[in-house]
Amino acid sequence: GEDVEQSLFLSVREGDSSVINCTYTDSSSTYLYWYKQEPGAGLQLLTYIFSNMDMKQDQRLTVLLNKKDKHLSLRIADTQTGDSAIYFCAERMDSSYKLIFGSGTRLLVRP
Amino acid sequence: DSGVTQTPKHLITATGQRVTLRCSPRSGDLSVYWYQQSLDQGLQFLIQYYNGEERAKGNILERFSAQQFPDLHSELNLSSLELGDSALYFCASSVVAGDQYEQYFGPGTRLTVT
Numbered sequence: 001g002e003d004v005e006q007s008l009f010l011s012v013r014e015g016d017s018s019v020i021n022c023t024y025t026d027s028s029s030t031y032l033y034w035y036k037q038e039p040g041a042g043l044q045l046l047t048y049i050f051s052n053m054d055m056k057q058d059q060r061l062t063v064l065l066n067k068k069d070k071h072l073s074l075r076i077a078d079t080q081t082g083d084s085a086i087y088f089c090a091e092r093m094d095s096s097y098k099l100i101f102g103s104g105t106r107l108l109v110r111p
Numbered sequence: 112d113s114g115v116t117q118t119p120k121h122l123i124t125a126t127g128q129r130v131t132l133r134c135s136p137r138s139g140d141l142s143v144y145w146y147q148q149s150l151d152q153g154l155q156f157l158i159q160y161y162n163g164e165e166r167a168k169g170n171i172l173e174r175f176s177a178q179q180f181p182d183l184h185s186e187l188n189l190s191s192l193e194l195g196d197s198a199l200y201f202c203a204s205s206v207v208a209g210d211q212y213e214q215y216f217g218p219g220t221r222l223t224v225t
Binding site: 031033035041043044045088098099100102103104 | 113142144146153154155156159166167169201203205212213214215216217218219
């Protein structure tokens with residue numbers, strides 16, 4: 001079935017690392033994405049990982065994929081107040097081009 | 112700026128009415144997707160068009176319809192509106208090249224049904 005789960009809320013101190021976790025159920029997922037949504041704004045594509053990869057690094061962002069456990073995480077290094085937003089994990093199945101989204105994790109960065 | 116444009120930004124209308132939301136994909140993108148974001152349902156895929164043809168359908172109500180025109184812009188038509196249709200409606204377009212598959216979202220249209 002299609003289901004993507006995320007924890008609802010994460011609070012970190014400015015300068016610390018943030019880790020946002022996501023689990024998905026469909027083993028046929030080929031691409032897994034992280035999007036950021038700031039208040040009143042649209043969805044910004046942050047990064048994505050192809051299912052044959054374990055890790056992808058892009059500046060302050062590190063994505064880790066554990067296919068066996070169907071677990072995806074997004075690590076943000078040196079978290080800044082501007083990183084405060086809702087982060088959505090999404091999967092794309094091999095058979096379809098649509099994205100299945102999690103419910104989003106609200107990240108609050110405390111000064 | 113993702114390159115996907117949507118109009119209008121905000122729309123307020125009454126129950127029973129019909130509205131049309133418009134989307135222009137990024138230059139060169141042939142696929143357009145519509146999503147609905149509401150507090151109770153989260154982000155839900157509605158429908159996809161590819162080069163003018165419907166490609167996939169999600170949780171789209173029968174009161175809703177969409178089309179993609181020869182210039183690749185798309186319209187989402189919502190009719191017999193109900194209070195529960197109040198939501199953010201996003202359009203996205205995608206680029207597919209080899210292993211690359213990226214879906215870019217527009218800023219959304221916020222629909223309020225009163």
